[in-house]
Amino acid sequence: MILKKDRKMAKRGCNLERTVRFYSNNINGLNSPNKRNKVFHNIKKGGYDIVALQETHICQKHVSHLTYKHLGKEFYSASIEKKRGVVLYVKEWIPAELAFKDNEGRILGVFVYIENEKNLICNIYAPNGSKINFIKKLNDLILKQEFKNLIILGDFNGVLNTELDKTRKSNKNNKKRGNGTLPKNFINFQQEFNLQDVWRSHHPLDRDYTFFSDRHQVWSRIDMVWASSYLITKITKIEILTRNHSDHSPIQFTINETRRTGKWRLNDILLKSEEDIKKNRLILKEYFQINDTPEVNIQTIWDASKAVMRGYFIRQNSWRNKLRNQKLNKIQEQIIETETKLKKSPKNQKLTRDIELLKLQKSNIELEQLAKKLKFVKQDHFQNANKPGKWLAKKIGRKKQRQYITRIEDGEKHYRTDKEILRQFETFYKTLYKKDQIKKDDIAQYLSKRKLEKISEEQRERLNKSIEEEEIKKAIRKMDPNKAPGPDGLTVMYYKTFEEELLPYLKKLMNKITNEGKLPNTWKEANITVIHKEKTDPTNVKNYRPISLLNIDYKIFTNILADRMKEFLKNWIQEEQTGFLPNRQLRDNVRTIVDIIEYYEANNEKELALLTVDAEKAFDNINWNFFKMLMRELDLGYKFLNAINAIYEDQTAKIWINGHPSKEIKINKGTRQGCPLSPLIFIFTLEILLNTIRNDASLKGTKIRNMHYKTRAFADDLICIIENPTENIKKWLHAIEEFGTVAGFKINKSKSKMLTKKYN
Numbered sequence: 028m029i030l031k032k033d034r035k036m037a038k039r040g041c042n043l044e045r046t047v048r049f050y051s052n053n054i055n056g057l058n059s060p061n062k063r064n065k066v067f068h069n070i071k072k073g074g075y076d077i078v079a080l081q082e083t084h085i086c087q088k089h090v091s092h093l094t095y096k097h098l099g100k101e102f103y104s105a106s107i108e109k110k111r112g113v114v115l116y117v118k119e120w121i122p123a124e125l126a127f128k129d130n131e132g133r134i135l136g137v138f139v140y141i142e143n144e145k146n147l148i149c150n151i152y153a154p155n156g157s158k159i160n161f162i163k164k165l166n167d168l169i170l171k172q173e174f175k176n177l178i179i180l181g182d183f184n185g186v187l188n189t190e191l192d193k194t195r196k197s198n199k200n201n202k203k204r205g206n207g208t209l210p211k212n213f214i215n216f217q218q219e220f221n222l223q224d225v226w227r228s229h230h231p232l233d234r235d236y237t238f239f240s241d242r243h244q245v246w247s248r249i250d251m252v253w254a255s256s257y258l259i260t261k262i263t264k265i266e267i268l269t270r271n272h273s274d275h276s277p278i279q280f281t282i283n284e285t286r287r288t289g290k291w292r293l294n295d296i297l298l299k300s301e302e303d304i305k306k307n308r309l310i311l312k313e314y315f316q317i318n319d320t321p322e323v324n325i326q327t328i329w330d331a332s333k334a335v336m337r338g339y340f341i342r343q344n345s346w347r348n349k350l351r352n353q354k355l356n357k358i359q360e361q362i363i364e365t366e367t368k369l370k371k372s373p374k375n376q377k378l379t380r381d382i383e384l385l386k387l388q389k390s391n392i393e394l395e396q397l398a399k400k401l402k403f404v405k406q407d408h409f410q411n412a413n414k415p416g417k418w419l420a421k422k423i424g425r426k427k428q429r430q431y432i433t434r435i436e437d438g439e440k441h442y443r444t445d446k447e448i449l450r451q452f453e454t455f456y457k458t459l460y461k462k463d464q465i466k467k468d469d470i471a472q473y474l475s476k477r478k479l480e481k482i483s484e485e486q487r488e489r490l491n492k493s494i495e496e497e498e499i500k501k502a503i504r505k506m507d508p509n510k511a512p513g514p515d516g517l518t519v520m521y522y523k524t525f526e527e528e529l530l531p532y533l534k535k536l537m538n539k540i541t542n543e544g545k546l547p548n549t550w551k552e553a554n555i556t557v558i559h560k561e562k563t564d565p566t567n568v569k570n571y572r573p574i575s576l577l578n579i580d581y582k583i584f585t586n587i588l589a590d591r592m593k594e595f596l597k598n599w600i601q602e603e604q605t606g607f608l609p610n611r612q613l614r615d616n617v618r619t620i621v622d623i624i625e626y627y628e629a630n631n632e633k634e635l636a637l638l639t640v641d642a643e644k645a646f647d648n649i650n651w652n653f654f655k656m657l658m659r660e661l662d663l664g665y666k667f668l669n670a671i672n673a674i675y676e677d678q679t680a681k682i683w684i685n686g687h688p689s690k691e692i693k694i695n696k697g698t699r700q701g702c703p704l705s706p707l708i709f710i711f712t713l714e715i716l717l718n719t720i721r722n723d724a725s726l727k728g729t730k731i732r733n734m735h736y737k738t739r740a741f742a743d744d745l746i747c748i749i750e751n752p753t754e755n756i757k758k759w760l761h762a763i764e765e766f767g768t769v770a771g772f773k774i775n776k777s778k779s780k781m782l783t784k785k786y787n
Contacts, residue, residue, distance in 0.1 A: 046263075046281050046283050046284060047076045047077065047121070047141055047281070047282040048075045048076050048279065049075065049076070049078075049079070049180070049252075049279065049280050049282070050070060050077070050078045050079070050277060050278070050279050051150075051181060051250065051252065051277065051278045051279075052079075052275060052278070053081040053181070053182040053250060053273055053274075053275035054080045054082060054083060054272060054275075055272075055274055055275065056082065057080070057084060057092065057093070057112075058084050058085065058089075058092075058109060062272060066080075067095045067097070069271065069272065071095075071097045073279070075098075075279070076118045076120075076121060077099075077115065077116065077118070077121070078098050078099070078115070079115050079116075079148075079180050080114050080115075080116075081150065081151070081181045082111065082112060082113075082152055083103075083105070083113065083132075084111070084112055085103075085105055085112050085114075086105055086107060086108055086109045086112075087105045093114050095116070098118075099116040099119060099121075100116065100117050100119060101116050102114070102115045102123070102125050102128075102135060103115070103135065104128035104130070104131070104132050104133065104134060104135040105132050106131050106132035107130075110132065111131060111132030111152055112132035113134070113135045113150045113151065113152050114135070114150070115135055115137050115150045122140040123137055123138060123139045123140070124137070124138050125138075126147055126172055126174075127168045127171075127172070129168075133151060133153070133154070134149065134150075134151055134164065134165055134168065135150045135151075136149045136168060136169070136172065137149075137150075138172075138174065141176075141282065141284065144175040145173070145174045145175050146176045146177070147172055147174040147177050148179075148180070149169065149177070149179045149181075150180060150181050151179060151182070151183070152181055152184075153181075153182060153185065154184060155184050158183075158209060158210050158213070159210045162209075162210060162213050162216055163212060165216070166216050175257070176255040177222065177255050178255070178258065179222065179252075179253045179254075180252040180253070180278070182250050183209060183249050183250070184249050185209040185210075186208060186248060186249060187208065187209050187213070187214070188227075189207065189208055191227075191232070192234075192247060193236075193245060193247040193248070194245050195245075207247060217253065220255065220428075221256045221428035222254065223253065223254060223255075223259050223433060224251060224252075224253055225253065225259065225280060226248070226251065226267065228259055228433065228434065228443070229265050229443065231441075235267050236248050237249060237250035237267055237275055237276040237278070238274065238276070239274070250267075250275055250278055251278075252265065252280060255428050256428045256429070256433050257428055257431050257685070258282065259433040259434075259443070260431065260432070260433055260443060260444055260445045261283055261285070261444070261445065262281065262443075263281050263282075263283040263443075264280060264281050265279070265281075266279050285445060285687070288686075288687060290516065291337065291516040292511075292516045292518065293340055293512070293517050293518045293520075294340070294344050294347075295518055295520045296347075297343055297344060297347065298520050298521065298524045303343065304524060307336070307339065307340075308525065308528055310335075310336070311332070311525055311528045312528055314332055315328075315332065315532060319532070324539075324545075325532070325535050326536065326547040326548070327547075328532070329532060330547045330549050333515050336517070337516065337517070355392055355393075358385050358388055358389045358392075359389070362382060362385050362389070365381050365382050365385065366382060432448055432557075432559075432565070432684060432685060434448075434565075435447070435448050435451045435452075435566055435568055436566040437451065446687075448684055449682070449685070449687050449689055450689075451568055452557065452684050453689035453690065456555070456573065456692060457692045457693075459644060459648075460647070460692065460695055460696060460697060461696075462696060463648075463695075463696055463771055465650050469768070469769050470650075470652055470653050470769045471656060473765070473769045474656060474660050477715060477718065477719065481661060482662060486594075486595050486598075487662065487663065489591060489594060490592070490595060490663055490666075491664035491665065491666040491667050493538055493541075494534060494538055495534070496530050496531075498590075499534060499537070499583060499587065500530070502584075502586040502587050502590075503519075503526055503583055504523070505586075506519045506522075506523075506579070506582070506586070508523065510579075512576070513553065513579065513581065514549070514552045514554050514576070514681075515549055515578045517578070517579055517580070519579055521579070522579055533580065537587070540584070540669065540670055541666040541667070541670050542666065542669065544669035544670070544672050544673045545673060546673045546674065546677075549578055549580075549581075550577075550580070551677050551679055552578070552679055552681075553575040553576060553577050553680040553699060554575070554576040554680065554681055554683055554688070555575055555681065555683065556573075556574050557571035557572065557573055557574070557682070558572045558574060559571055559572075560572055569644075572700065573682075573700060574700055574701050575680065575700055576701060577699065577701055577702055582702070584670075585674070585702055585704045588667070588703075588704055589703035589704050591667075592704070592707050592711075593609060595663075596707060596710070596711060597609060597610070597611075599714070600714045601714070601718075603721075603738050604714065604740040604742075605740070605742075606706070606710055606740065606742025606743070607707060607742060613741055616740070616741060616746075619736065620739060620746060622731075623637075623731065623748060624637070624782075626731050627784040633729075633750060633751070633784075634751050634752055634753060634783070634784065635729060635748070635752070635784040636747075636749045636752035636756065636781050636784075637746055637747070637748060637749075637782040637783075638746070638756075638759065638779070638781050639744065639745070639779060639781070639782075640746070640747060640763060640774055640779050641744065641774070641775040641778035641779045642745075642772055643773040643774065643775035644697075644773075645743035645772070646697055646698050646709055646743065648696060648771040648772065649697055649709060649770065649771045649772070650769070650771035651675045651696055653712060653769055653770045653771065654671075655671060655675065657715065658671060671704075679691045679692065679694065680694055696771060697771075706742065709742070709743060710740075710742065713740065713743070713772070715766065715770070716745075716762075716763065716766040716772065717738055719762060719766060720737050720747070720759075720762060721737060725758055726758055726759055726762060727750050727751055727754075728749065728750060729748050729750045747759055747763075760774075
């Protein structure tokens with residue numbers, strides 16, 4: 028919950044449209060008035076917004092010496108003695124408040140609002156000796172807080188990488204180099220909060236230092252800045268400056284604020300109250316009664332209905348939030364008032380019960396927000412009943428921080444800002460989805476040679492029959508309510524809740540599409556998010572899997588088409604393919620491959636090669652004309668083809684990276700990963716290659732106990748079983764490449780492997 032004070036700060040924070048400049052330095056004492064004036068004046072000239080100083084040596088009774096209005100509001104941690112001491116200055120235009128501090132002058136935590144996000148900035152001065160207890164104490168203090176992002180800066184008095192961040196001592200007595208390293212629990216701490224060393228992220232292999240030890244004659248980079256992954260891409264520049272007033276070099280860095288574009292998503296809590304549901308039912312009914320007229324096409328009417336409902340939901344949600352915050356603030360005031368009375372009458376049991384009741388009311392209101400957030404972590408229940416809000420905030424925070432892309436590399440070039448990273452993904456996908464120069468005549472010629480049989484009349488009838496309300500109901504009811512919505516923001520629960528009102532118009536719309544082949548404009552759009560492929564280099568754009576977030580109404584339609592297509596494919600696609608079809612198991616193909624390997628282990632008089640073919644961006648490269656012409660060749664039917672042609676004709680998408688959208692890009696090939704039809708269209712296309720191999724006598728497979736084996740397919744992964752590979756391998760590769768030139772199936776040679784038996 029954001030209380031009144033927090034809301035004011037958040038509101039101010041959300042209006043920031045400027046860079047935030049940071050400065051950090053171990054100043055090695057500020058007790059001298061002359062030095063203090065010089066230091067403050069010098070920092071003031073730098074025009075910094077947030078300043079962190081360590082080793083101020085200002086004791087608790089002299090903390091007034093730290094006040095310097097030109098640097099901003101001061102937050103400090105001071106010791107009783109003239110030792111240690113940390114201070115953080117925050118300019119008045121940035122909302123800030125104290126989070127925690129110790130009494131030793133080593134740890135200070137301040138909440139700062141940047142980009143309308145609650146950030147925790149920790150200014151630290153770590154001890155020279157063992158740091159295990161210090162890190163544990165810092166960790167415990169941070170764990171108690173709720174925040175979005177974390178910055179830890181200051182004097183760490185140790186390094187992580189002694190090779191890069193520390194010079195070697197020239198004499199032979201350098202046996203205790205390990206003393207300058209940070210403890211193992213710092214690594215755990217850094218991983219727990221998804222922190223990155225900011226200077227090192229900008230200078231991966233460079234060497235620079237912040238402190239010279241006269242005693243050990245060693246340079247080291249012990250003054251550092253560690254930040255959450257989310258902030259790494261916003262830090263545009265970080266520098267180690269020359270030493271001036273201290274034996275430590277200052278560090279300056281800049282956070283470049285760019286306001287994030289929010290994605291609207293229907294708050295499903297608006298669909299819980301019967302009163303709200305009833306009100307929205309009336310709005311929907313009234314809309315369709317007024318606007319469903321013959322002179323306006325159903326596609327336009329449908330898209331406009333979503334825009335109208337979205338407007339109503341936004342207003343309802345705004346009013347609901349305002350009401351909730353008013354209730355929470357009133358309850359908070361009542362709690363404070365009742366606690367004040369209880370302090371005067373500590374034995375008054377009624378006051379104690381009143382406080383407990385008020386806290387329960389507050390908790391119930393807050394649980395509504397938790398229910399909304401739980402969808403993000405896909406958690407149906409949780410333990411930690413005492414502080415579920417903090418538990419949830421950390422759970423969500425860690426998940427989001429892990430998803431941030433902090434660096435992309437292209438050869439020698441490194442891209443670190445959100446803008447640069449987004450541009451790299453936009454360029455990559457714009458190129459990837461560019462239309463192939465594959466001629467329709469070449470596709471037609473290739474398909475004609477396959478001598479494909481037309482499907483049966485019964486199969487065609489099932490594919491092309493009119494869409495009925497029962498099919499739509501079935502498609503809606505089997506959808507997971509936790510699935511993310513598409514660009515229109517309307518969730519699965521919207522369609523489940525208003526099923527009765529929407530069914531007649533969905534039916535009318537869907538049958539219009541199959542008859543005329545024209546989609547609503549909102550069905551052509553997608554938001555593409557990317558997921559990093561495990562065990563691959565995260566700095567390479569190729570190592571991310573694009574997932575299309577599509578509108579739910581579009582997915583209801585394609586679910587119906589997919590169910591019909593599955594019924595046809597389960598008989599048309601042969602047993603070698605085990606992906607995406609009912610009653611087929613991947614383990615069956617695995618068992619077959621294992622049996623073949625074991626057979627050739629025991630009977631090694633013949634040569635054998637198992638070629639695993641990895642397709643490069645398999646789903647993204649499939650040629651639209653190929654599968655459309657294949658459907659026509661098989662005569663799948665006029666209505667079904669109308670639907671497929673409408674879907675794969677005019678697609679656009681925005682790539683979302685780190686919360687920022689790209690410009691709209693055109694999609695001219697590939698199947699949308701996230702669309703129910705996508706995997707079926709892929710295996711439908713791939714079956715032509717499998718069928719070609721199956722029927723080509725010159726492509727030699729193996730024969731074991733009167734059973735012939737040539738291929739096994741695991742969705743988009745293909746294994747070719749090649750006997751006498753010395754003679755046959757070129758023919759096999761030619762067949763695969765010939766298919767690829769017309770279908771857009773490209774062999775990824777760097778990932779394709781070959782296992783051989785008795786073959787050099």
